[in-house]
Amino acid sequence: MAQNASGSWQLGWEFFRLSALGQRQHPYAEARALLERLQDETGETAVLTVYDRYRGERMFVESVASKFSIRFVPELLTWTHVRRCVVARDTRLSP
Secondary structure, three states, X not given: OEEOOOOOEEOOHHHHHXXXXXXXXXXXHHHHHHHHHHHHHHOOXXXXXXXXXXXXXXXXXXXXXXXXOXXXXXXXXXXXXXXXXXXXXXXXXXX
C-alpha cells in the first residue's frame, strides 16, 4: 500500500510481486509475445520492468534472453536499486 499525493491509498507494485510469487504465475505473460518479437528484431535480451517511485526501485517482471553466449539475464520479481545507465539503442518494432 502507498499513499499518493492526494492522501488516498493505492496498491503498489509490491502487491503485484507478492501476488505473482504466491500464485507462481506471471501476470505479464501478455507482454511476452512483444518481448519475443523485440528480441528477434534486435538480437538482444528484451526486458519488461516496472518502477516504484515510493521505493525508488525497479523490478524485472518478464524477459526474453538473447541467443548470444554473453547476455543479460535478469532475476525476475526481485526489487533492485535503479542505477544510472545508458540505453544502447532506441528500437521501434516494424508494423
